[in-house]
Amino acid sequence: MDVVPPFRRNLVVVGASAGGVEALRSVMSALPADFPATVVVTMHLGPGTHSALARILDRAGPLPATTARHGGALEPGTVHVAPPDRHLLTDDGVLVLTQGPTEDGHRPAINATFRSAALTGGPRVIGVILSGALDDGAAGLRAIVDRGGLAVVQDPGDALYRGMPESALSVVDTEYVARAGEIGAVLDKLVRMPVDPVEAAPPSDTLLLEDRIAREGVRLGALRPAERGMGSGYTCPDCQGSLTEVDPVGRYRCRIGHAWSAQALLAAHDGEFQFALMKALRALDEKAALARKLAAQAGGVRPRGLAGRYAASAREATDAADTLRRFLLDASDEADETTGEPAPG
Structure with a gap:
């Protein structure tokens, strides 16, 4: 197991979907200009769209926001935004963009971003779930907490769409539940708080498997024979292939790698x-x-x-x-x- 030296939490990953633009603007407007951590934002975007999200967030508050570049450095005090049709991952201090299989029909997917942050950042990571339908991000937020990181969730009553916040709260216990306009202050407090040395929990086999698939891209045999297990009896809506249950809480993958929550x-x-x-x-x-x-x-x-x-x-x-x-x-x-x-x- 990897031993982490004394540290402060320095990576904030944020996931949003339906109703998420206004929530993101509220969060970014409350972050100070000297915010010491890196912010990575993933929001569901259509594959053929041209996203103005980075420009919107750049104007929302004092932190500069930019569309993420493959191989770009994780810069403190900067907001990196996932582009359309790419998963946004982290790896050893840099950003990684991939065309890994869609997850719950989305690329970029929040779970993909959160899982990679959990693996590469461990206890240094804070995961934030904002407004959205269904449950993308819940499994990734659980992975962050399992690896010693923290969870922050928008109050479902404050969200335009409460599905994602409620799903996150159903799998992760967190004391940090707040309105979107209050989350910036919560984050600023958490990233400045010194933390005792922590030994990161070893990643689960499921976490390693799903992160590998997101990094490798769409290909036949994304699930190796030893990883397929028993068929679920369900078919993938994307490719009509058979689905294998890869997580006992109800997460499925087909042979190509498309991922679905129940x-x-x-x-x-x-x-x-x-x-x-x-x-x-x-x-x-x-x-x-x-x-x-x-x-x-x-x-x-x-x-x-x-x-x-x-x-x-x-x-x-x-x-x-x-x-x-x-x-x-x-x-x-x-x-x-x-x-x-x-x-x-």
């Missing part, structure tokens, strides 16, 4: 289900319209029963479409009432 997997399959129903609704509407057209054309043609059969087919398709449409509307209303959050994109 919560994200459920949401992804719900999206597939909704898509299939929408296709069925479209097919029924088109069938009804075409059958009505054929019934009209066959009205004066013998045998006269042909028009009646087309009309019956149109009524049958219309009734089925109306039933399916009501089901979709009711399901959408129930989802809004239960989560208060949009479906994941």
